[in-house]
Amino acid sequence: MADHEPENPGTSTATKVSRRDVIKGVIAAGAVSSTSYLFRASTALSDAAAPGAVERLITLNVNGQERRVDVMKQETLAMTLRYKLGLTGTKIGCDRAECGACTVLVDDVPRYSCSVLTHTVRDKKIMTIEGLADANGKLHPVQQGVLDEQGFQCGFCESGFVMATVGFLKTNPNPTRAELAHGVSGNLCRCQDYDKILTALMRGAEYTRKA
Ligand code: FES
Numbered sequence: 001m002a003d004h005e006p007e008n009p010g011t012s013t014a015t016k017v018s019r020r021d022v023i024k025g026v027i028a029a030g031a032v033s034s035t036s037y038l039f040r041a042s043t044a045l046s047d048a049a050a051p052g053a054v055e056r057l058i059t060l061n062v063n064g065q066e067r068r069v070d071v072m073k074q075e076t077l078a079m080t081l082r083y084k085l086g087l088t089g090t091k092i093g094c095d096r097a098e099c100g101a102c103t104v105l106v107d108d109v110p111r112y113s114c115s116v117l118t119h120t121v122r123d124k125k126i127m128t129i130e131g132l133a134d135a136n137g138k139l140h141p142v143q144q145g146v147l148d149e150q151g152f153q154c155g156f157c158e159s160g161f162v163m164a165t166v167g168f169l170k171t172n173p174n175p176t177r178a179e180l181a182h183g184v185s186g187n188l189c190r191c192q193d194y195d196k197i198l199t200a201l202m203r204g205a206e207y208t209r210k211a
């Protein structure tokens with residue numbers, strides 16, 4: 001098959017573009033956007049390592065373990081968890097306290113880890129999605145509810161919703177659907193199947209009460 005589309009009489013030679021060129025462009029754009037996501041962290045960390053920035057070795061309590069890690073004073077908890085401790089279950093979506101993808105528990109309270117400076121939580125207990133299953137690998141009841149109901153599409157927002165729900169259930173273990181919806185209203189889903197997500201989280205709440 002010829003590479004070029006039939007020529008549009010109104011198109012000048014200079015602006016003619018083949019189908020192959022278009023496809024190449026789309027692939028390149030995708031690669032650029034993925035790369036910018038993947039390397040945003042290293043860019044942010046190197047930006048933070050401006051003259052005068054000094055890393056300090058601190059101890060964090062993460063998922064019940066003492067973790068020693070070098071952090072800069074302006075480093076966020078999300079960056080430390082993902083890029084220094086390898087806990088990539090915590091996602092970074094907006095990186096500015098809007099989407100909730102980065103939600104973790106700090107002393108059992110859901111917090112946006114993209115908006116918490118790591119050094120401020122040295123004396124707190126941090127729980128990420130990796131810390132929810134028990135020592136034998138048995139899923140937390142909220143995780144099991146999500147699994148059973150297949151509540152998410154791409155799943156990018158999932159760990160944030162699960163952590164927000166686990167935290168919310170500590171204060172209200174028997175919520176109505178409306179109460180739980182309000183409880184996780186700080187979390188956004190780009191796939192936007194909120195009804196299904198809520199059904200899964202309600203199932204998780206039910207399992208948590210029975211556990
Ligand atoms: S990445 Fe933290 S709220 Fe969006």
Ligand code: FES
Binds near residue numbers: 152156158190
């Ligand atoms: S399931 Fe895709 S962002 Fe929520």
